[in-house]
Amino acid sequence: MIAIINYNAGNITSVARALENIGQKYVITDDEKKLAAATHVIFPGVGAAGEAMAYLREKKLDSALKNLFASGKPVMGICLGTQIILEYSEENDSACIGLIAGSTRRFPEKLSFGAQALKIPHMGWNSVNFRREHPVFAKIAKEAEFYFVHSYYPAPADEAVILGTTDYGIKFCSVLAKYNLIAMQFHPEKSGRPGLQILKNFCAWRGK
Amino acid sequence: MISRRIIPCLDVRAGKLTKGIKFKGNVDIGDPVEAARQYYEQGADEIVFYDITASSDKRDIMIDVVRRVAETIFIPFSVGGGVRNLEDMRKVIGAGAEKVSVNSAAVENPQIITQGAKAFGSQCIVLGMDVKKVEKSEKTPSGYEIVVEGGRVYTGIDALWWAKEAENLGAGEICLNSIDADGTQDGYEIKLTKLISENVKIPVIASGGAGKPEHLAEVLTAGKADAALIASMVHYKTYTIAGIKQFLTERKIKVRNIW
Numbered sequence: 001m002i003a004i005i006n007y008n009a010g011n012i013t014s015v016a017r018a019l020e021n022i023g024q025k026y027v028i029t030d031d032e033k034k035l036a037a038a039t040h041v042i043f044p045g046v047g048a049a050g051e052a053m054a055y056l057r058e059k060k061l062d063s064a065l066k067n068l069f070a071s072g073k074p075v076m077g078i079c080l081g082t083q084i085i086l087e088y089s090e091e092n093d094s095a096c097i098g099l100i101a102g103s104t105r106r107f108p109e110k111l112s113f114g115a116q117a118l119k120i121p122h123m124g125w126n127s128v129n130f131r132r133e134h135p136v137f138a139k140i141a142k143e144a145e146f147y148f149v150h151s152y153y154p155a156p157a158d159e160a161v162i163l164g165t166t167d168y169g170i171k172f173c174s175v176l177a178k179y180n181l182i183a184m185q186f187h188p189e190k191s192g193r194p195g196l197q198i199l200k201n202f203c204a205w206r207g208k
Numbered sequence: 209m210i211s212r213r214i215i216p217c218l219d220v221r222a223g224k225l226t227k228g229i230k231f232k233g234n235v236d237i238g239d240p241v242e243a244a245r246q247y248y249e250q251g252a253d254e255i256v257f258y259d260i261t262a263s264s265d266k267r268d269i270m271i272d273v274v275r276r277v278a279e280t281i282f283i284p285f286s287v288g289g290g291v292r293n294l295e296d297m298r299k300v301i302g303a304g305a306e307k308v309s310v311n312s313a314a315v316e317n318p319q320i321i322t323q324g325a326k327a328f329g330s331q332c333i334v335l336g337m338d339v340k341k342v343e344k345s346e347k348t349p350s351g352y353e354i355v356v357e358g359g360r361v362y363t364g365i366d367a368l369w370w371a372k373e374a375e376n377l378g379a380g381e382i383c384l385n386s387i388d389a390d391g392t393q394d395g396y397e398i399k400l401t402k403l404i405s406e407n408v409k410i411p412v413i414a415s416g417g418a419g420k421p422e423h424l425a426e427v428l429t430a431g432k433a434d435a436a437l438i439a440s441m442v443h444y445k446t447y448t449i450a451g452i453k454q455f456l457t458e459r460k461i462k463v464r465n466i467w
Contacts, residue, residue: 125464
């Protein structure tokens with residue numbers, strides 16, 4: 001059984017629909033016991049870091065996530081869920097969960113690609129340059145694109161956790177991986193077939 | 209680098225497509241869920257539904273459509289038309305849409321943009337703008353005016369001012385529809401699109417006038433649009449999304465080619 005962490009932050013229905021489509025059973029919960037009983041945990045999220053962190057602390061889900069990570073269970077972060085597993089976010093000047101050393105930063109005000117001025121948020125389809133292979137990204141074409149929508153990006157302190165980067169005026173870390181944790185800035189649940197494949201791979205992954 | 213998005217737009221009235229859509233073998237499809245599935249499978253980057261249901265008591269039919277679409281396609285989609293307040297937004301987003309678009313409701317009550325952005329995040333709130341070219345005046349210095357009710361009512365609001373204002377209020381994206389170009393299939397309003405896109409930081413979707421792939425190439429380069437809305441040119445099978453993307457790729461315009 002897959003558990004989706006329910007913390008009042010956006011796209012939980014979309015993730016649930018995608019899991020239904022790939023035939024996975026899931027539970028949406030904020031109960032630490034149910035999270036601990038699940039085989040896999042998905043930490044999604046859309047919204048602002050400050051509010052999300054306040055809610056997580058109130059429900060003690062920040063410490064629950066630390067325990068889940070330490071337990072070796074496969075954990076997937078999506079979008080805001082990826083940003084707030086770092087130690088700090090520039091969004092709302094928020095202290096975050098700190099599973100991974102580093103911070104979440106805002107895109108610089110002036111971003112460009114050649115002569116083209118780039119918009120913020122980074123909204124739309126973009127690709128990922130993978131630095132190494134990972135079971136969760138098996139069977140994904142190199143040219144595949146994924147749906148992004150964000151104004152902040154994860155900046156882990158340790159280069160070794162960066163699994164993939166994406167170019168948007170700057171090169172930023174779009175996928176990070178450490179032990180049983182895989183976290184991505186884009187939305188696999190909204191990235192068509194390649195996105196569904198990532199979710200399938202995750203559900204089959206043992207976290208090693 | 210980011211790809212330019214190609215977005216088919218479907219008009220829905222009381223749960224049915226207002227004009228049939230022709231697919232393979234010229235089969236006429238009236239079901240918006242089935243049409244969305246076909247476009248999803250043919251490489252659409254996003255889908256826009258425009259609910260033109262006149263009577264409010266039939267609006268809940270659209271919510272059911274949204275729910276079924278969300279179970280069927282795994283790309284972002286937005287719903288516009290008839291979204292008047294926070295409660296309407298909540299229904300649409302709760303049913304599984306990524307974005308809601310507000311148009312005349314935002315002209316009447318601009319605060320709905322801020323309220324929506326606060327409740328669901330800016331990325332959920334699209335400002336739909338219907339625009340007509342007018343004489344430059346003190347009221348409309350850009351030479352473009354916001355119109356409502358399908359272009360019948362002039363609001364006296366300058367289009368450029370409104371785009372910037374909506375961005376400040378918290379809109380995450382603008383869907384810019386030229387009433388002059390709409391339905392002509394003669395090409396997008398390039399000057400207007402460039403003007404708006406260069407003066408806001410949020411993405412701009414160009415709408416109105418698409419008739420052939422050259423039009424998309426033009427609006428995505430000279431017009432500086434981040435995305436292009438299309439309707440008749442794919443609904444009547446004159447072109448396919450894959451064909452349009454191939455044309456754009458040959459013109460060195462980056463689009464998503466794997467789906």
